Amino acid sequence: MGHIKYASDVGAPVEVAFSYTDNHLFVPDWMFGVAEFEPASDIDQGLGAVYDTTARVALWHPKTACEITEYRRNVVIGYTLRGRLSGTLTLRFDPLGYGRSVLTSEAEYAAPRGVLGRLCTGLVDSAVRKALRRTESQLRREIEEFHGTDLVGRIA
Numbered sequence: 001m002g003h004i005k006y007a008s009d010v011g012a013p014v015e016v017a018f019s020y021t022d023n024h025l026f027v028p029d030w031m032f033g034v035a036e037f038e039p040a041s042d043i044d045q046g047l048g049a050v051y052d053t054t055a056r057v058a059l060w061h062p063k064t065a066c067e068i069t070e071y072r073r074n075v076v077i078g079y080t081l082r083g084r085l086s087g088t089l090t091l092r093f094d095p096l097g098y099g100r101s102v103l104t105s106e107a108e109y110a111a112p113r114g115v116l117g118r119l120c121t122g123l124v125d126s127a128v129r130k131a132l133r134r135t136e137s138q139l140r141r142e143i144e145e146f147h148g149t150d151l152v153g154r155i156a
Helices: 014-022 024-030 114-119 121-147
Strands: 002-010 034-039 050-055 063-072 076-082 087-097 100-109
Touching: 002 121, 014 024, 014 076, 014 087, 014 100, 014 121, 024 034, 024 121, 087 121, 100 121
Parallel strands: none
Antiparallel strands: 002 100, 034 050, 050 063, 063 076, 076 087, 087 100
């Protein structure tokens, strides 16, 4: 099982950062490799919400299910991909002071199996590391931009 963790400060309060991240309409804007993210059930927010996700991996566009498996308002959101692409992305939000917060991004994924898989472990680790770093930096930028607009507080 691979595990990668990054932390960065965000120029927005925890409530704003969480509100932006919690809105499924914005997920394709910040999550690296996600083209579509649509609710697959009546629940479209919070623990147990399931989404139909279309990924963008070069010319391959696999569809997979994504479920929110960890959720505490203004604290943590955990996304779990189920299907050919599988893994967990956990986003934690901690206050850092007036108007700032810490975003901690963690990814867990299954290590490649088989002889060929073991040979490609370094490539997979590198690809996941880059994808998480891009996701984290794009999410940080999007939250800060969102915080600077009049949209803050309008999205439940």
